[in-house]
Amino acid sequence: MSRTSAGSKHPVAAVLTPRGRGAIATIAVAGEPERLAEIPFRAVRGGGLEDLPVDRVAFGRWGHDVGEDVVVCRTGTQRFEIHCHGGPAAVERIVQDLRRCGVEAVEPFGFVRVTEGVVAAALAKAQAGARSLWTATMVVRQRDVWRSTVDRWRERLQDGSTQGATRARRRNPVATDEKWEQWRAEIAGILHWSEWARHLTEPFEVVVTGPPNAGKSSLVNRLLGYQRAIVYDRPGTTRDVVTGETVLHGWPVRFSDTAGVRPTDDVLEREGIRRALAAARRADLVLWLDDRTQPPVRLADWKDVVAGALVVDHKADQPRHPAWGHEEVAGVAVSSRTGEGIDALARRVVDRLVPAHPSAEQPLPLTRELTAWLRELDDALQRHRAEQVAAVLREA
Ligand SMILES: Nc1nc2c(ncn2[C@@H]2O[C@H](COP(=O)(O)OP(=O)(O)OP(=O)(O)O)[C@@H](O)[C@H]2O)c(=O)[nH]1
Ligand SMILES: [Mg+2]
Missing domain, CATH: 3.40.50.300 (P-loop containing nucleotide triphosphate hydrolases)
Incomplete structure (x- = not known):
């Protein structure tokens, strides 16, 4: 379900700590390292972010003139976290600097979407929004349901009749169309539960x-x-x-x-x-x-x-x-x-x-973002565009 490459096309950042005053704020960044080289961080021991090995924590200054004390941790080749003073001004300043370096500021679930995919983001958002133990349990169970669904869909795409769709259609148009229509019917079956799933998080x-x-x-x-x-x-x-x-x-x-x-x-x-x-x-x-x-x-x-x-x-x-x-x-x-x-x-x-209940194996459209993504997938299937289907599936 999660992306094989941890990074995104363009770097993104999100403030992970809640808004408002706090002792410490955490800003997570993910993206291509070369775009991050301009970031105004200097470690006390010397060196910039690009010199910091993975899993190493560095204390240093942020900014060119009057710097801000920060602790930076490189959590992956294309990932790091900045821990700074929790005041809104310090956070805003760092976010602005990141923006200047071409990093897009997104909200935390947007960050998960870019780094781990649309399904992981939907699961995280739905879990955070669950109002009861029961709804939270339902959402947690969806983790495995979605994992197997996405795996199955990826396999389906890899088997010849969909990947080489155009060739396969020429060979056997009826079989391929049937397969894609079956897939669309499955998506329609998921979207059928939109209202039901919406109320896992909304009263x-x-x-x-x-x-x-x-x-x-x-x-x-x-x-x-x-x-x-x-x-x-x-x-x-x-x-x-x-x-x-x-x-x-x-x-x-x-x-x-x-x-x-x-x-x-x-x-x-x-x-x-x-x-x-x-x-x-x-x-x-x-x-x-x-x-x-x-x-x-x-x-x-x-x-x-x-x-x-x-x-x-x-x-x-x-x-x-x-x-x-x-x-x-x-x-x-x-x-x-x-x-x-x-x-x-x-x-x-x-x-x-709630007059009806889905089966335990039914994948549910947990958030509006996941619903929009399913519609995109359906659209690609309807147009018989294998490359587009593959591109949408890569976002899962
Ligand atoms: N016997 C009895 N009296 C009740 C019951 N429920 C409410 N009451 C009484 O009915 C009166 C009105 O109750 P409210 O809950 O204010 O009624 P309401 O429909 O909100 O009234 P409005 O806001 O004025 O429209 C109060 O004196 C309550 O104690 C009940 O189940 N049995
Ligand atoms: Mg009343």
């Missing part, structure tokens, strides 16, 4: 709506496990969209608590309801809360939202208002006061958000 958006005083804030607090939103026994307590993130059955979920929905002339309240509707229309899932202690509320503007929503029959600890007809009761019975039905609701939420 699902679940919007909690319903009439005023139905217990929306109470339910969101229950689901989050802490008092995120204000609960009060008067309708109209929540006026804006309040969000909080949690993990349900391993999946990251962001809940949005919204203003209660009812016909009103109050300008502020109307704005809150407008925002609630906009949030509901964007959501991955809407929870509509019925307050069973009050008569049913159904509003024309909200008809489509309620139709697609997971309905909650809320305040299940209380007797039902007599205005409820038998056929109108549709939701999962939940009480935010006693906790009854909360676990069942969490399960229903996850089942609605």
Whole structure:
């Protein structure tokens, strides 16, 4: 999966330590050594970077006039690390000097992409972004899945029918086309899981709506496990969209608590309801809360939202208002006061958000960059360009 040549066509650098003040910052550089010869580093013992053997650490000065104390480690023939004072000015100065020497500054995952390939970068990024132990485990398992997939794809490219595609097509056009179409179908099968894989690192958006005083804030607090939103026994307590993130059955979920929905002339309240509707229309899932202690509320503007929503029959600890007809009761019975039905609701939420699961061997498009790369590969396959396919595969 990783590149055979550790270096890139052009040198790149990335600040590996987080932004902001710190005792020490680390800047990693990878690239062709001759381009790096102009770098303004002098070791205390004498000599520049080009004189430094691999795996040797050198203390020295960076810059021509007023130098900066640095420790430089050559980590490979085309790799080194600069450890400098952690202040933003010192880091910026070194990055600027590197730029002047033709080194491109990239973010850390961009650095991994250039030095180790697109798959390694996607795995690193997805692992850093995983919100739960379960999602992190899923990502770690992808390491072997992707390794074997890329190995298999490389072998496929090397076998005569794809490498010598043009010749092979002349000999047996049908067989070659079939092979490439099979490959494209496999890529389509991976891209099918884009949304699923996106949520290994990005939360699902679940919007909690319903009439005023139905217990929306109470339910969101229950689901989050802490008092995120204000609960009060008067309708109209929540006026804006309040969000909080949690993990349900391993999946990251962001809940949005919204203003209660009812016909009103109050300008502020109307704005809150407008925002609630906009949030509901964007959501991955809407929870509509019925307050069973009050008569049913159904509003024309909200008809489509309620139709697609997971309905909650809320305040299940209380007797039902007599205005409820038998056929109108549709939701999962939940009480935010006693906790009854909360676990069942969490399960229903996850089942609605994630109705299907890929097999354990399924490679997943873990990041947008990996998805874009798969599309590039697919494009090269569609055009039957063996050299282009090989070039894209080299980036893996
Ligand atoms: N009996 C009972 N009361 C509840 C339950 N959940 C909330 N309540 C009460 O209902 C009232 C309103 O609760 P909130 O959570 O503020 O309701 P809301 O839907 O966010 O209200 P608005 O923000 O005003 O739209 C409070 O007095 C809560 O204590 C429940 O499960 N059972
Ligand atoms: Mg509220």
